[in-house]
Amino acid sequence: MKNIFAIILTMAAFLFIFSENTIGATFVDNFNDGDFSGWTPKIGSWSVNSDMHLVNSGTPYGVIWKDDSFGIYQKIQVDAFFNLSASQDNRIAHLRLRNNKHDGATQPYWDNGYLADFQPDRIRIFNTYMNGNPEVASFVFSNSPFTSTGWYELAFSVSGTGSETHFNTWVNGIMYIDQDYNNTIPDLDAGYIGLGRKIQYDNAQGYSYMAAVPIPSTLLLLSTGLAGLLSMKKYLLNRSIN
């Protein structure tokens, strides 16, 4: 009976560890079904074009939000089509994290949140809020990865809170910003994921955890699980002997 209880405890401990690591949400959208359900445009005129790419034909300050709200760790990855010989609107991509999706602002482009601005000569991260958008991180390319017109895989993540807030950005899987930030605005610890501007997007994906995994409890659970495993081994050995 004691051994059965240990087995159940083992399974429960492992299930709990697993679920604690996967709280949050993931999304993948290639827009190949011709619509952007699961996203809500805020500014601009958004659609999925005949090539099955997400496009904004309205204001260059367009913003579209993923519908779900996300937590402490957030990452978005998306393909963006940089046309280096066309107007500037075809060379600027905006990836947004932890945004408050504020509907009442007179200039909603400046919702509270973090904005990664990708351009062929540099990447900048802004802490946006009403009437302001201070630059909080940047990387100027000495050798730009944007060498010709085509699709580029962009990614932006934020983790941690307060002075432990941390940003990363990537182009085609190469990391260009890896930087801490001291965030003093609790509003910026959670929120929505979004895209912006007028460049063409495709293959959006992202994920989020609601909170960091607390290490002491994980270790406790792991040791409980190991103890349970040992009991299970003993139980199985005893059973085979009997």
Ligand SMILES: [Ca+2]
């Ligand atoms: Ca597509």
Ligand SMILES: [Ca+2]
């Ligand atoms: Ca769709």
